[in-house]
Each structure stands twice: as C-alpha cells, then as structure tokens.
Amino acid sequence: xxxxxxxxxxxxxxxxxxxxxxxxxxxxxxxxxxxxxxxxxxxxxxxxxxxxxxxxxxxxxxxxxxxxxxxxxxxxxxxxxxxxxxxxxxxxxxxxxxxxxxxxxxxxxxxxxxxxxxxxxxxxxxxxxxxxxxxxxxxxxxxxxxxxxxxxxxxxxxxxxxxxxxxxxxxxxxxxxxxxxxxxxxxxxxxxxxxxxxxxxxxxxxxxxxxxxxxxxxxxxxxxxxxxxxxxxxxxxxxxxxxxxxxxxxxxxxxxxxxxxxxxxxxxxxxxxxxxxxxxxxxxxxxxxxxxxxxxxxxxxxxxxxxxxxxxxxxxxxxxxxxxxxxxxxxxxxxxxxxxxxxxxxxxxxxxxxxxxxxxxxxxxxxxxxxxxxxxxxxxxxxxxxxxxxxxxxxxxxxxxxxxxxxxxxxxxxxxxxxxxxxxxxxxxxxxxxxxxxxxxxxxxxxxxxxxxxxxxxxxxxxxxxxxxxxxxxxxxxxxxxxxxxxxxxxxxxxxxxxxxxxxxxxxxxxxxxxxxxxxxxxxxxxxxxxxxxxxxxxxxxxxxxxxxxxxxxxxxxxxxxxxxxxxxxxxxxxxxxxxx
Amino acid sequence: xxxxxxxxxxxxxxxxxxxxxxxxxxxxxxxxxxxxxxxxxxxxxxxxxxxxxxxxxxxxxxxxxxxxxxxxxxxxxxxxxxxxxxxxxxxxxxxxxxxxxxxxxxxxxxxxxxxxxxxxxxxxxxxxxxxxxxxxxxxxxxxxxxxxxxxxxxxxxxxxxxxxxxxxxxxxxxxxxxxxxxxxxxxxxxxxxxxxxxxxxxxxxxxxxxxxxxxxxxxxxxxxxxxxxxxxxxxxxxxxxxxxxxxxxxxxxxxxxxxxxxxxxxxxxxxxxxxxxxxxxxxxxxxxxxxxxxxxxxxxxxxxxxxxxxxxxxxxxxxxxxxxxxxxxxxxxxxxxxxxxxxxxxxxxxxxxxxxxxxxxxxxxxxxxxxx
Numbered sequence: 001x002x003x004x005x006x007x008x009x010x011x012x013x014x015x016x017x018x019x020x021x022x023x024x025x026x027x028x029x030x031x032x033x034x035x036x037x038x039x040x041x042x043x044x045x046x047x048x049x050x051x052x053x054x055x056x057x058x059x060x061x062x063x064x065x066x067x068x069x070x071x072x073x074x075x076x077x078x079x080x081x082x083x084x085x086x087x088x089x090x091x092x093x094x095x096x097x098x099x100x101x102x103x104x105x106x107x108x109x110x111x112x113x114x115x116x117x118x119x120x121x122x123x124x125x126x127x128x129x130x131x132x133x134x135x136x137x138x139x140x141x142x143x144x145x146x147x148x149x150x151x152x153x154x155x156x157x158x159x160x161x162x163x164x165x166x167x168x169x170x171x172x173x174x175x176x177x178x179x180x181x182x183x184x185x186x187x188x189x190x191x192x193x194x195x196x197x198x199x200x201x202x203x204x205x206x207x208x209x210x211x212x213x214x215x216x217x218x219x220x221x222x223x224x225x226x227x228x229x230x231x232x233x234x235x236x237x238x239x240x241x242x243x244x245x246x247x248x249x250x251x252x253x254x255x256x257x258x259x260x261x262x263x264x265x266x267x268x269x270x271x272x273x274x275x276x277x278x279x280x281x282x283x284x285x286x287x288x289x290x291x292x293x294x295x296x297x298x299x300x301x302x303x304x305x306x307x308x309x310x311x312x313x314x315x316x317x318x319x320x321x322x323x324x325x326x327x328x329x330x331x332x333x334x335x336x337x338x339x340x341x342x343x344x345x346x347x348x349x350x351x352x353x354x355x356x357x358x359x360x361x362x363x364x365x366x367x368x369x370x371x372x373x374x375x376x377x378x379x380x381x382x383x384x385x386x387x388x389x390x391x392x393x394x395x396x397x398x399x400x401x402x403x404x405x406x407x408x409x410x411x412x413x414x415x416x417x418x419x420x421x422x423x424x425x426x427x428x429x430x431x432x433x434x435x436x437x438x439x440x441x442x443x444x445x446x447x448x449x450x451x452x453x454x455x456x457x458x459x460x461x462x463x464x465x466x467x468x469x470x471x472x473x474x475x476x477x478x479x480x481x482x483x484x485x486x487x488x489x490x491x492x493x494x495x496x497x498x499x500x501x502x503x504x505x506x507x508x509x510x511x512x513x514x515x516x517x518x519x520x521x522x523x524x525x526x527x528x529x530x531x532x533x534x535x536x537x538x539x540x541x542x543x544x545x546x547x548x549x550x551x552x553x554x555x556x557x558x559x560x561x562x563x564x565x566x567x568x569x570x571x572x573x574x575x576x577x578x579x580x581x
Numbered sequence: 582x583x584x585x586x587x588x589x590x591x592x593x594x595x596x597x598x599x600x601x602x603x604x605x606x607x608x609x610x611x612x613x614x615x616x617x618x619x620x621x622x623x624x625x626x627x628x629x630x631x632x633x634x635x636x637x638x639x640x641x642x643x644x645x646x647x648x649x650x651x652x653x654x655x656x657x658x659x660x661x662x663x664x665x666x667x668x669x670x671x672x673x674x675x676x677x678x679x680x681x682x683x684x685x686x687x688x689x690x691x692x693x694x695x696x697x698x699x700x701x702x703x704x705x706x707x708x709x710x711x712x713x714x715x716x717x718x719x720x721x722x723x724x725x726x727x728x729x730x731x732x733x734x735x736x737x738x739x740x741x742x743x744x745x746x747x748x749x750x751x752x753x754x755x756x757x758x759x760x761x762x763x764x765x766x767x768x769x770x771x772x773x774x775x776x777x778x779x780x781x782x783x784x785x786x787x788x789x790x791x792x793x794x795x796x797x798x799x800x801x802x803x804x805x806x807x808x809x810x811x812x813x814x815x816x817x818x819x820x821x822x823x824x825x826x827x828x829x830x831x832x833x834x835x836x837x838x839x840x841x842x843x844x845x846x847x848x849x850x851x852x853x854x855x856x857x858x859x860x861x862x863x864x865x866x867x868x869x870x871x872x873x874x875x876x877x878x879x880x881x882x883x884x885x886x887x888x889x890x891x892x893x894x895x896x897x898x899x900x901x902x903x904x905x906x907x908x909x910x911x912x913x914x915x916x917x918x919x920x921x922x923x924x925x926x927x928x929x930x931x932x933x934x935x936x937x938x939x940x941x942x943x944x945x946x947x948x949x950x951x952x953x
Contacts, residue, residue: 319739374925379739380653381924384880387873388920395913512750512869515743550754557751561744565730568740 299537311485324507330493364486522570604794608787648885651820664849671712724845768863883930
C-alpha cells in the first residue's frame with residue numbers, strides 16, 4: 001500500500017536530516033560553529049570556531065576528513081567554475097546529507113550568502129529572502145536581495161544534478177520516497193544509474209521498491225543486444241501492471257513513417273504483441289473493477305442519503321421533503337466541529353458523527369412534534385408542509401452561515417488514494433464512505449431488529465391501532481422513529497461533507513435521488529434500499545463513459561420513471577397485509 | 582356554458598370583473614395617459630402584472646389537475662417551461678440577421694457552438710401558427726405519454742407526485758446541456774420582435790397583457806364549465822373515491838389522462854404568454870422548486886376553487902416581488918412558513934377563510950375531498 005501524500009513527501013527529507021545530524025559528528029561541528037557564531041558575534045567568534053574545530057579534528061581525524069571533503073564540495077559549488085561544480089555535485093552522491101541542498105539547487109533556491117561566504121537556502125519574502133542554513137536547516141535572519149547571489153546552473157549541470165538527486169533518493173530511509181525515485185529514473189536512464197539500481201536491488205528490503213527496480217531493469221533489457229535476454233524481459237514484463245512497460249512494449253510493435261516496423265526482429269515483435277494483448281486484457285479488468293468501485297461508492301452515497309428516508313418514508317409512510325436539509329445540517333455540524341477544533345481535523349470528523357446524529361435527530365423530532373403529527377394519513381399535505389420546513393432550514397443556514405459554500409477539510413488519513421498498481425488506484429475517501437455506509441446500514445438493521453425501540457417501530461408500522469391496544473405509546477414511537485431516520489440523515493451529511501460542497505443547496509441535490517432509491521427498492525424494505533442504491537450507483541457509472549455524466553443521470557431517472565410505471569411498488573414490494581395500505 | 586348559474590355565483594362575478602377590469606384598464610391607462618400622469622402605468626408594472634396573470638393561468642392549470650382530479654403534480658412547471666421554450670424558439674427565429682453574429686440561418690448560440698445547420702426540431706418555428714400549435718402540443722404530448730404510462734399502471738398519490746418531480750428534474754438536467762440545442766445554461770433571450778412588432782414597445786406589452794388577461798378569463802370560464810360538466814363530476818368523484826368510481830364502470834385512467842393533458846396544455850399556454858413579457862426562458866424554469874411554488878399558490882388561494890388559484894398566484898407573487906425587494910433573506914422564510922401554516926391551519930386557503938367569514942354558499946365543487 002502506498003499513500004501518495006504530498007505532505008508526507010515534504011516531511012521525508014526532514015526526518016532524514018534530523019537522524020543524520022544526530023548520528024554524524026561533522027554535522028555537529030558545523031551546527032555548533034553556527035550556533036556559537038550566532039550567539040557571540042565579534043571578537044570571540046573566529047577563535048571559538050577554530051578551537052572547537054581543532055578539538056574535533058584532533059579527536060576524530062576520520063570524520064574530519066570526510067567533513068573536509070564535504071566542505072570542499074560545498075565550497076566548489078559556491079564559487080567554483082562550472083566544471084568544478086559538476087565534479088562537486090557528483091562527489092556528493094556518497095553523502096546523504098546533501099540531498100536537501102541539491103534539491104534546493106535544482107529548484108534555484110540555493111544562494112551564496114556573500115557576507116558570511118556560505119551556502120544558504122532562500123525562499124522569497126516581502127523583504128528579500130527568508131534564509132535557512134543549507135546544511136543544518138537552521139533559520140537565519142531575513143536579508144535583502146542584494147545580500148545573496150544565486151548559484152547558477154547550466155543545462156548540463158542540471159541533468160547531472162537530476163541524476164545525482166535520483167541516486168541519493170534511492171538510498172533514503174522512506175520506502176515511498178525510494179519508489180518515487182525509481183519511477184523517476186525510468187525516464188532518463190544511463191549505465192551509471194543502472195549500476196546503482198542493481199546494487200540497490202541487492203540490499204533492497206521493500207517488496208514494492210524491489211518490483212519497481214526489477215521492472216526498470218527489465219525495460220532496459222528490452223534494448224539489449226542479446227535476443228534471449230529480450231525474450232525473457234518481454235515474458236517477465238507481461239506479468240507487470242505498469243504503464244511504462246506497456247508503453248515500451250507498444251513501441252516495439254509500431255511502424256515508422258515508411259510503414260517499416262521499428263523492430264526488425266519479428267519474433268520479438270510477435271511476442272511483444274502477445275504480451276500487450278495480455279496486459280490490455282488485464283487493463284480492461286482493472287477498468288471494470290474501477291467502474292464497479294466508483295459505482296459502489298456513488299451507490300454508498302445514495303444509500304446513505306436514502307436510508308434515513310427508508311425509515312421515515314418506507315416504514316412510517318411520511319414524505320419528508322426536508323430530508324435533504326437534515327443531511328445539510330449534518331454536513332454543517334461537521335463544519336462547526338472542525339471550526340471548534342481546527343488542530344484535530346480527524347478527531348473533529350469522528351466526533352461530528354454522533355453530534356450530527358444528535359442535531360439532525362433533535363430537529364427531526366421537533367419537525368415531527370411541531371408539524372407532521374397533525375398531518376398523519378394525509379401524505380400530500382405532509383409533503384407540502386415538510387417542503388416548507390426544508391425552505392425554512394435552507395434559509396436559516398444561509399442567514400446563519402453564509403449563502404456561500406463552506407469548506408470542510410479532509411483529514412490526512414482520508415485524502416490521497418490507494419495505489420494498487422499503475423492501472424488501479426482507489427481514492428481513500430470513497431473507500432471509507434463505502435465502509436461507513438455498510439456500518440451505518442448494519443447498525444440500523446440491528447437497531448430495528450434487536451432493540452425495544454425497533455420492535456415498537458415495526459409493530460406501529462404494521463398495525464398502528466393494534467400496537468396502541470397492546471400498550472405501545474404510538475405517539476412517542478412516531479417521534480423516536482422520525483428522530484432515528486433524521487439522525488441517520490445527519491450522519492449521511494457528515495459523509496457527504498467529505499465529497500461534495502457544503503452549502504445551503506446540498507440537500508436539494510440529493511432529495512430527488514434519495515426518493516428514487518427508496519421507491520425503486522420498494523417502500524418499507526431496507527434491503528431493497530441497499531440493493532437499489534448500489535444498482536443505481538453502478539448503472540450510473542457504467543453509463544457515464546458512453547453518455548456523459550449528465551445524460552447518464554437523465555437516463556437513470558427515465559429508467560426509474562418507466563420502472564415505477566411497470567412495478568409501482570419497487571424492486572422488492574411488501575407482501576401481505578402491510579402492502580394493502 | 583351555464584350562464585345563469587354563473588351570474589348567481591357572486592364570488593365568480595367579483596373575480597371575473599376584477600380580472601376584466603385589470604385586463605382592459607391597465608393597458609388603456611398605459612397607452613392613453615401621458616407618462617407624468619398619476620393614472621399612467623409604467624411599462625415595468627404592465628410587464629409585472631402581465632407576469633402575474635401568466636402565473637395565475639399556470640396556477641389555474643394546476644388547480645384543474647390537483648384540485649379537481651386530486652393528482653398532485655410536482656412537475657407542472659415542466660409543461661409551463663416547454664410552452665415557454667416553444668414560444669422562445671419562435672421569437673429566436675424572428676431575430677434573423679439582427680443577432681450578434683448576423684447569421685440568418687442560425688440563432689446566435691448555435692453559431693457560437695460551431696453548428697452548421699439548424700437541428701430538425703427547430704424547423705417550422707419561424708411560422709407563428711406552427712409555434713402556437715407546438716406551445717399546446719409539446720406539453721400536451723409529454724403529458725399524454727407520461728400520464729398514459731402512469732395512470733394505466735395505477736401509479737397514484739405520492740408516487741406520482743415524486744415521479745413528476747423526477748420528470749421535471751430530468752428535463753432540467755437535459756436542458757442545461759448545450760448539445761440539446763436549446764441554448765443550454767443561458768436559454769433563449771435577446772428577442773427582437775413578435776409578429777413584426779417590436780417586443781420592447783409599450784404598445785406590444787399592453788397588448789400582451791390584454792391577451793394574457795383574455796386567455797385567463799377564457800381559461801377560467803372553460804375550466805368552470807368543464808368542472809360543472811359530467812366529465813368534471815366524474816373527475817371529482819375520482820379524486821374522492823377512485824376505486825369506487827372504477828367499480829362503477831368508468832375508465833378512471835382515461836378521465837385522469839384527459840385532465841392531466843388539458844392542464845399541461847394550459848400550463849404550456851401560460852408559458853408561451855410568459856416568455857415575451859419577461860424576455861427570457863432558461864432551464865431554471867424546470868427546477869423542482871418552481872413547480873413546488875405553483876403548488877403553494879394554489880394551496881394559499883384555496884384548492885379546488887379555480888378562482889382561488891388565481892388569487893393565490895397573484896398574492897404570493899406580489900408578496901415575492903415586495904419581499905425580495907425589501908429583504909431578500911426573508912422570502913424563503915415566508916414561503917416556507919406559508920407552506921407550513923397553510924397546510925396546518927387553513928387547508929382551504931384564503932377562499933376557505935373568506936367563505937367561513939362571509940358565510941358564502943359553497944360552490945358544488947369546493948367540497949374538500951378525501952386526501953388524495
């Protein structure tokens with residue numbers, strides 16, 4: 001599993017540097033000298049530095065020597081000629097401390113601080129440059145533009161630099177960073193980096209990095225003179241799920257402008273073609289898996305938004321047009337929770353699940369007690385009144401927060417994607433929502449099946465009069481049921497806040513869809529809702545490549561409209577006495 | 582038409598007189614009195630009142646199908662918009678070479694999309710008669726197909742309401758697409774003239790108001806006549822006890838279909854009158870919220886009374902104009918509040934309140950039926 005997190009990538013050199021500075025003494029030398037230099041500028045400065053240096057040189061002659069080599073290389077980069085610079089850069093391959101410095105050089109952020117004759121990394125600021133020490137990473141005072149000189153590069157130097165950085169990255173501790181480095185090397189590979197990859201392969205522990213290195217070597221083998229090696233490479237690459245490998249194999253089968261095959265050897269060509277067929281077959285399978293996954297995740301969203309409705313509409317028979325707005329309340333609860341604890345976004349998201357449930361459930365109970373209970377048995381009037389409630393809630397949110405969309409952040413563990421291979425990656429937030437949807441569904445099912453409230457809900461749904469005769473407080477059960485359905489809408493809102501804009505119109509966008517899901521699945525049937533949600537989600541995503549997103553949605557809507565005409569009671573109609581009402 | 586019955590019904594007389602005077606006096610005042618006179622109606626208010634009257638016609642159409650037949654259509658706005666688009670297409674063809682691109686063959690937005698020829702469904706819209714036919718036929722046909730499928734398979738009640746909402750939602754999404762050839766997001770606008778007269782001129786606006794008023798009066802009388810006819814009585818019976826009527830041997834689905842199609846055509850006519858007066862038609866007319874607003878007009882006015890729908894449409898829209906001008910935030914609160922209060926406290930709407938207050942004799946069709 002690989003998480004492609006930009007933040008993590010930034011962190012890597014950081015961690016690298018800190019462990020390195022703890023382990024290696026020469027780093028200590030430079031940092032100490034700087035630290036002292038900062039504190040006691042003036043008469044004692046040079047003396048102290050000298051003393052410390054002398055002391056260390058005497059004590060540790062070996063590391064002092066490498067320190068010398070390192071310092072020399074830095075000095076050459078700072079003011080040497082272009083040739084010297086290149087040599088210096090190449091000599092830095094052996095030293096893991098230089099990675100950050102070289103990256104800064106590549107980005108044009110490495111400067112010569114003229115006053116102190118040393119290398120610094122600078123980022124632009126209002127005054128001029130904000131500096132950090134190139135080796136220790138220590139923050140230095142801000143300086144004007146003229147105080148520093150940029151270290152210039154030629155194109156030749158740049159390509160050397162790129163290779164050196166790639167090689168340095170091959171040896172970092174973080175496996176993800178190594179993987180990226182290997183992949184970057186594919187584009188521009190020479191014998192030297194090949195050699196590096198081979199040595200790395202021997203000591204490499206991480207399976208993914210190993211596979212990536214092997215793949216690079218195999219692709220390189222395709223160009224070799226030895227026919228058996230090429231055949232072996234093609235056979236091995238057939239099993240790899242790599243876009244690079246597929247592209248390379250593709251070039252083996254192509255013709256040039258004159259209609260001549262680029263590859264003279266027909267055996268190789270045929271083998272490559274056969275390998276491509278295999279790879280493309282797998283590619284199609286992965287594409288299908290991806291479509292199903294997208295469909296399932298869309299379905300999960302539909303199920304989440306419809307499942308509360310399945311309670312209020314399906315079990316109680318109440319048309320709640322404010323259902324979408326209850327989801328909106330859930331999403332805004334998430335927003336508020338994140339505002340309350342801006343430093344713990346992930347925790348805020350977890351906490352907002354019960355909070356959203358509470359908020360939406362309370363509002364739901366208020367709606368039931370205030371409006372709906374006067375309208376039982378009059379579905380059309382209920383529809384109108386709850387629609388009024390939905391307008392009211394929308395405007396309330398608009399007045400309290402803003403008519404504009406609010407941004408809800410995604411915690412780190414939910415962003416990014418699960419890169420299974422080159423052809424298949426699943427985004428985490430969709431994945432979590434799918435899992436969340438199934439959890440909520442199971443929880444709801446258990447509540448209805450195993451708790452006293454669930455029993456009472458089912459009793460009232462089946463026969464209100466009889467339930468009341470058996471001593472069930474139907475009015476309270478109604479309020480609780482409606483609260484449960486509304487609370488689940490709120491929970492759905494938390495999930496929606498992660499994938500869509502949180503704004504006053506969030507509910508409206510889902511209300512038609514969620515009614516469709518409930519009606520399609522069959523009123524009063526929770527499993528029907530689940531099946532219908534996933535079916536519609538997958539159908540939508542399967543149609544999308546052919547028809548486009550909007551047309552796919554229209555087609556699905558038209559399909560449901562026609563379906564309801566054929567089977568007015570949905571996929572799984574209720575049977576028996578309950579169906580009569 | 583039972584005229585004697587009509588003259589005895591005082592409410593109808595009042596509403597009709599009021600409508601007739603608005604229809605005749607406002608255009609006259611606009612044209613006769615000079616602009617600085619106190620009796621002069623500005624072009625703006627003429628258009629505004631014209632717009633209200635088209636909404637009243639739309640409300641009337643919904644009252645026919647909801648109040649009489651008990652079918653709560655949450656997509657009446659779709660038929661209104663279709664009629665509007667038919668009219669808009671005619672007005673687009675009238676622009677001719679006066680568009681931004683000066684293309685005689687194609688409307689501006691098609692030139693913009695690099696289309697080379699007119700799509701087949703735009704043929705004939707240069708002809709006013711054909712366009713007017715389509716104003717009635719397009720919504721009528723959609724209603725016929727949809728209703729035939731729905732009523733035949735006995736989709737009733739909330740299910741029907743929800744799928745009509747899905748219908749208008751699907752149309753909303755479809756008309757937003759540029760590939761549909763109806764101007765996409767921007768819709769049809771920049772109209773120049775109608776039947777050769779400048780659409781911006783005050784005289785044309787007054788005539789449009791006059792036409793709208795006359796259509797409304799005509800439609801009201803027609804609806805009342807239908808409501809009092811044998812057909813209307815069967816339809817009312819269906820609203821109150823559908824299965825009983827079916828057992829008596831009536832083809833319930835055909836009666837419902839008839840009313841549904843008739844109401845859709847009426848809504849289409851309202852849309853056609855609306856477009857030249859506001860000067861634009863775009864997909865937002867298809868939005869489910871618009872269709873729900875129509876329902877609230879009828880509910881506020883009083884369902885199943887016909888003139889109640891007119892009163893409700895004018896009052897709610899007047900309130901909307903005033904409120905969105907004064908404090909835009911309050912409008913949705915008021916609309917939402919109206920939905921809740923009307924359904925909870927005054928199920929018969931304003932007309933019901935007035936009746937109870939003045940003890941008017943209830944009209945035969947105004948009995949509040951069973952929940953549909």
